[in-house]
Amino acid sequence: MPRFDVDDCFRTGEPSLRHDEAVALILARTAAVTGTERVAVAAAGGRVLAETVAAPRDVPMTDTAAVDGWAFRAADLGGDGGALPISGHISAGPAREAPIAPGTAVRIFTGAPMPPGADTVAMQEHCMSETLAGAPAVRLPAGLRPGANRRRAGEDVAAGTLVLRAGTRLRPQDLASLGSIGRAEITVVRPLRVALVSTGDEIVRPGEPIRPGQVYDSNHLILTALLAGSGLELADHGVLPDDEAVVRRVIAGLSQSHDLIVSTGGTSRGEGDHIAAAVAALGRRHLWHLAVKPGRPLALGQIGGCLFLGLPGNPVAVFVTALLYGQPLLARLSGAAWRPPTRFPLPAGFDAPARKTGRREFLRGILETGPDGRLQAGKYGRDGSGLISGLRAADGLVEIGEDVPHIARGDLVDFIPFTEFGISPRSEPG
Incomplete structure (x- = not known):
């Protein structure tokens, strides 16, 4: 079954698609x-x-103590403080059925159910043990409002409340929420089956011998790491040679057993770019000439029910296009909701006196402190799309719109932190 409605969707009448058009x-x-x-x-x-998923019951199910201390009826002291005899001890566990005796206090611990009748908890640090009429007692502080340090039943989640919607990509905190309502199992979308291939006779995998004119394949490592934890089944099928027959045979086979094929390199119209030609021969190819930098050559196609995403060959372009276009594609294929990355306006810490308009540019941005002591967006000093060092130095992307002719230091620019794409912030030893 086709995964993509392809009818004329790329025939926009323009030589290159803009970024927003491509994502849309x-x-x-x-x-x-x-x-x-x-x-x-x-x-x-x-x-x-x-x-x-909706909550079948209140969380917590009963009123509980928020701190270690002493539970009592606020009305017994009227906010003035004083000593009350001790009538019991409650640890976390099943709720106590017997109500608290009027005019007494009960020793209680964090998470323990409040005894019936008690409505307030005094922190143990604010209390003192003493003897009252020869029996153990506790002196409670003045000024506690009724209900202090008590968690009410349903305070976290009330019975019947919507907890999670279908299409949510489950995070650790979501799993905790499911556990809190007693769910041990859950229904999820089956994993996407994704095949990853690199292309080109010049590409060598790390660990193999290398000759002049060849380069080690860093792209498959970028993509493997970016896709980790996405709930998919990723299969790395190595490097395809510049041989049209081999490429077509491999791509045809992968299309029968995968939902998506992701390749790097070979997406232009050159004589050696066999992978895009193979997709066109086996199914349908829609070659995007995106009005973006880096990442202009990017291909999307379909072979039967399998989609094909052809990313550029340069590492920086692979990284940027995988974030900007690969992530929303994978989200939609997997049935997940997708949220555009948040842009944070920051003053530019650099000058770009003249730039080509009509295309959107994504610079490798570095967060730095400006002369006024405030945060600003700097940029990596070199713009080459093969410079992995720029990706390592960057904290995110500086986005410059198609119609911006120049940037002067201090102008507001949009900064997209890598954390918006689920990538940990830069952390290197000093």
């Missing part, structure tokens, strides 16, 4: 894979939820 087409035309499976909640991290 992905979101509008991509259909999710079908099929679900039941998995343990503990194994569901990164998976896409296929059911809507």
Whole structure:
């Protein structure tokens, strides 16, 4: 079954698609894979939820103590403080059925159910033990408002409340929420089957001998790391040679067993760019000439029910296009909701006195402190799309719109932190 509504969707009448147009087409035309499976909640991290979940009961189920201390009736002291005899001891566990005796206090610990009748907890640090009429007692502080240090039943989640919607990609905190309502299993979308290939006789995998004119393949490492934790089944099929027959045979085979093929390199119209030609011969190819930098040559196609995403060959372009276009494509294919990355306006710490308009540019941005002591967006000093060192130095992307002719130091620019794409911030030894 086709995953992409391809009818004329790229015939925009313009020589190159703009960034926003490309993203909009992905979101509008991509259909999710079908099929679900039941998995343990503990194994569901990164998976896409296929059911809507509501809370079957209050969380917590009863009123509980928020601190270690002493539970009592606020009316017994009227806010003035004083000593009360001790009538019991409650630890976390099943709720106590017997109500608290009027005019007494009960020793209680964090998370323990409040005894019936008690409505307030005094922190143990604010209390003092003493003897009252020869029996153990506790002196409670003045000024406690009624209900202090008590968690009410349903305070976290009330029974019947929507907890998670279908299409949510499950994070650790989502798994905790499911556990808190007692769910041990959950229905999720089946994993996407993604094949990864590199192309070109000049590409050598790390660890293999290398000759002049060849380069080590860093792109497959970029993509493997970016796709980790996305709840998909990723299969690395190595480097394809510049041999049209071999490329077509491999791509035809992969299209029968995968939902998506992702390649790097070979997406232009050169004589050695066999992979895009193979997709066109086997199915349908839609070659995007994107009005973006880096990443102008990017291809999307389909062979039967398998989509093809052809990324550029340069590492920086692979990294940027995988974030900007690969992420929304994977989200839609997996049935997940997708949120555009948040842009943060920051003053530019650099000058770009003249730039080519009509295309959107994504610079490797570095967060730095400006002369006024405030945060500003700097940029990596060299712009080459093969410079992996720039990716390592960057904290995110500086986005410059198609119609901006120049940038002067201090102008506001949009900064997209890598954390918006699920990438940890830069952390290197000093």
